[in-house]
Amino acid sequence: MLKSTPLTTPLGIVLFGHGSRDPLWHLPMQAVAQRIRARDSSVLVQCAYLELTQPDLAEATRSLVAAGAQRITVVPVFLGLGKHAREDLPALVSALRLEYPGLAFTLQCAVGEDPRMIDQLAHIALS
């Protein structure tokens, strides 16, 4: 499906994190969403959460589709590669692929798996 969806179609990004009852917990993810919008104003961005916080992934997807997104990239904002990133999130994305057959979903690897993130964390620790 991805191959048939041109990269020029409107992109929605979901930053997907665990969620927390603590409002301050959310600030970094909200800051990342703002930074993405500042870097590329054509990209639609939503934060979404596994639990304890709204919206969930389905609600964020609905919102992005309503805003015009024709492809969705889901970014797992997890540093640790636990069950949430390895099992729960892929299952949620699989369900959405069935629900939206015309929408191209890309599920990125968890940010903690990305070599650029490992490098950045090492750089920060040494600074």
Added chain:
Amino acid sequence: MLKSTPLTTPLGIVLFGHGSRDPLWHLPMQAVAQRIRARDSSVLVQCAYLELTQPDLAEATRSLVAAGAQRITVVPVFLGLGKHAREDLPALVSALRLEYPGLAFTLQCAVGEDPRMIDQLAHIALS
């Protein structure tokens, strides 16, 4: 205390995360520790955890001091700024400052607060 401790004295870095029963959860933090050692072999590095995983911060500190560290930088590996990063960890570091009056502790801000991390996450999401 920090001002009286020359920056040439042996440095120990503690990467401090939440902890998990899941062994795979730990891989990114261990990868960061390896990357730090690769970038500067003079730096002593330990991972430590708030719960569910050993060692805790006190044990990691003991180990670094036994290995020769005279100053310790604690890096809170939390993307969300919840109670763990804002309250639990500073309390643990305060206790260690009392226990090791000759040791200079630096508690970095949580990695999720660092603008370089926000930039990196935005970059990864857009890539």
